[in-house]
Amino acid sequence: MAFSSDGSTLAADIAHGPVLLWDVRSRRQLQTIEVGVWDATVAFSLKERGFLIATDSGVLALWRPSQKRAVSAVKTPFEGLHDAAYSPDGRLVAVAADEAALVDPNTGRAVPLKRQKKMANVSCVAFSPDGKLLAVGDFEGRITIWDVHRRRELGVLAGHARGVTSVAFSPDGGLLASGGEDGTTRVWNVARKTMVGGPLALPGKENPENPVSGVTFATEELVAAATFDGTALLWHVREKPSLNVAVKAPHGSFAVSRLALTRRPSQPGAMRGVYR
DSSP: OEEOTTSSEEEEEOTTSOEEEEETTTTEEEEEEOOOSSOEEEEEETTTTEEEEEETTSEEEEEETTTTEEEEEEEOSOSSOOEEEEOTTSSOEEEESSSEEEEOTTTOOEEEOOOSSOOOOEEEEEEOTTSSEEEEEETTSEEEEEETTTTEEEEEEEOOSSOEEEEEEOTTSSEEEEEETTSOEEEEETTTTEESSSOBOOTTOOSTTSOEEEEEESSSSEEEEEETTSEEEEEEOSSSOEEEEEEEOTTOSOOOOOEEEEEOTTSTTOEEEEEO
């Protein structure tokens, strides 16, 4: 699930189903895209004025909402893609499979990022806002930070007791948020490779029965997290981390698997969020 850069369009990847496009202002569904695979993930590109659909069969397809079709599609050498992210300049796509890799979206050519030590399969990826760093989470609770240009491993952040489900950089690139299957959100100082404060979770909610399914920064100081039981949390994280707000979904009991936020251009500091 992802918003376009201007916040006008939402692309939602439905588990085992199609990708849906929505007009945010009118709440009107614009398009249903049948991907024909078991699972897919979406990521918007700032440069290409479109969004990427990465499927578990290893295909990367670029869609432009204005044209209502895929304008390009390439096959990568990977099966079972868990996540994908566009670089800010649109030249690369990072994918999460057995290993992380950087893929040319025009050709499908991939450069695997080989870790110094053998680790678990990769679960999620995120570029820093300047595109110089890539955060890679894995299924054993570690996050590897990479220098994108040099393809060099810069360090490993370890803290989650179980797999990492989501990673996101702050708008200035100084902090990294991570969500885990252990039910916690953690915030890291990227330069120091250290955790800011301790694990973040509601009392009694730090457990593998309620994993964090998505994290994102709302502002430089606020991290939003969604948990599997339908709770959305907003944490203030710059100095001493503290809970800002917690909201339980009003629609009964259902699983939340994605989280996305957008700022309203006309109201600085106000956010709109969607989680499912």
